[in-house]
Amino acid sequence: MALTLMLIVLLVLFLINVPIGFGLIASTAVYFFFTDSFSMEILVQRLIGGVESVPLLAIVFFMTAGILMNYTGITTRMLRFAEVITRPLPGALAQINVVLSTLMGGLSGSNIADAAMQSKILVPEMVKAGYTKSFSTVLTAATALITPIIPPGIALIMYGYVGNISIGQLFMAGILPGAALCVIFMIYVHFYAKKHNLETEKKKKVTAKEFFSSLKDALLALLLPLIIIGGIRFGIFSATEAGAIAVLYALILGLVVYREMTFKQLINALLETAHTSASVLIIIAAGSAFGWVLTLEQVPQKATELMVGNVESSIMFFLIVMIFLLVSGMFVEGNVLIIILTPLFIPMLGAYGIDPVHFGIFFIICLSIGTLTPPLGTLMFTTCAITGTKVEEFVKESWPFLLLLIVAALLIAFIPAISMWLPTSLY
Numbered sequence: 001m002a003l004t005l006m007l008i009v010l011l012v013l014f015l016i017n018v019p020i021g022f023g024l025i026a027s028t029a030v031y032f033f034f035t036d037s038f039s040m041e042i043l044v045q046r047l048i049g050g051v052e053s054v055p056l057l058a059i060v061f062f063m064t065a066g067i068l069m070n071y072t073g074i075t076t077r078m079l080r081f082a083e084v085i086t087r088p089l090p091g092a093l094a095q096i097n098v099v100l101s102t103l104m105g106g107l108s109g110s111n112i113a114d115a116a117m118q119s120k121i122l123v124p125e126m127v128k129a130g131y132t133k134s135f136s137t138v139l140t141a142a143t144a145l146i147t148p149i150i151p152p153g154i155a156l157i158m159y160g161y162v163g164n165i166s167i168g169q170l171f172m173a174g175i176l177p178g179a180a181l182c183v184i185f186m187i188y189v190h191f192y193a194k195k196h197n198l199e200t201e202k203k204k205k206v207t208a209k210e211f212f213s214s215l216k217d218a219l220l221a222l223l224l225p226l227i228i229i230g231g232i233r234f235g236i237f238s239a240t241e242a243g244a245i246a247v248l249y250a251l252i253l254g255l256v257v258y259r260e261m262t263f264k265q266l267i268n269a270l271l272e273t274a275h276t277s278a279s280v281l282i283i284i285a286a287g288s289a290f291g292w293v294l295t296l297e298q299v300p301q302k303a304t305e306l307m308v309g310n311v312e313s314s315i316m317f318f319l320i321v322m323i324f325l326l327v328s329g330m331f332v333e334g335n336v337l338i339i340i341l342t343p344l345f346i347p348m349l350g351a352y353g354i355d356p357v358h359f360g361i362f363f364i365i366c367l368s369i370g371t372l373t374p375p376l377g378t379l380m381f382t383t384c385a386i387t388g389t390k391v392e393e394f395v396k397e398s399w400p401f402l403l404l405l406i407v408a409a410l411l412i413a414f415i416p417a418i419s420m421w422l423p424t425s426l427y
Helices: 002-015 020-033 040-051 057-069 074-086 092-108 111-128 133-149 154-163 167-196 208-233 239-257 263-296 299-310 314-329 334-352 356-372 378-387 391-414 417-426
Strands: none
Touching: 002 020, 002 263, 020 040, 020 263, 040 263, 057 154, 057 239, 057 263, 074 092, 074 111, 074 208, 092 111, 092 133, 092 167, 092 208, 111 133, 111 378, 133 154, 133 167, 133 356, 133 378, 133 391, 154 167, 154 263, 154 334, 154 356, 167 208, 167 239, 167 356, 167 391, 167 417, 208 239, 239 263, 263 299, 263 334, 299 334, 314 334, 314 356, 314 391, 334 356, 356 378, 356 391, 356 417, 378 391, 391 417
């Protein structure tokens, strides 16, 4: 009875657009109010316990590092490097969009921050070059989905924390799928540019001097993901410590090396970090309490029995999970679903012989697709608001990208080596 009321209240709060963190807290409080076994003090303890964890500091640190990177001058250097390496290709500006998303994703870990930045910088230039505003906006939003699956993606850290899975292995597992998505988008842009005759004329050849000059400017930024991955792999520091090192690295670049970050910008960056981190940690605290109730009521065990009893093959399991996640992602924010659904799915994986690291990459990509679709799509609304694109035009232009993302997710699901080769080889 109490569990049913909790779920009904949560659904109602979703429908009336109550912020998700507060909706989870309120619905969980309903459970405690209507059960005689536990007092409200237990709810408070579960909320506090949900964020009382050292590994969670990695989220705060990497968020801080990503925000600081936006004030260091790294973006302009990465943009220049991306322009040089994509210049010979048809649709060079669109190719820059794809490559820059991949490069910046390895620094910030936040797809919304990357998409917002590129919407301001690249979309106006693409429109001037003849691309439609809707295509430019959709491309910016779609390529930002590379960010959650490459280190140090915040979604990888959250999944690893909730599922008690090695964050270091998840970082390794996301590298090849992220690179594969980058290549898939670049191939699509190539044919799109050819079809619409966009930037297909012969361009000035990139000289060795120009290439190495742009590489030198971007090299310090490009080294950060290597430092993070290498340090975690060789046991020099943990994922949390890697986040602290990333913050220190960003500060050194901004204040000492490039000297483009002012004291005022540093304060603004720290305030922005506090606001963003607080919203994420509230969701984690609320989701932890909510998940504790589900575990107490044996919902994961019952869901596992139901799935295993009716679905025999891992192929069908992946297809059913994908459909469920695509629909869920249309209505609920991805980070929330990671907190709620990870404890439900993890017990099922053993029955199908699926590695939790492999499943995590598939899981995060499927959830990310929901950020491009109405009615909730956070990336869709963020990029549309910045570029002035109508939502209906965005939706019309987005279907090829959604198909590409779904195909990519299926390839990752059915070819485990794409995500598991590096973790298996290096660990």
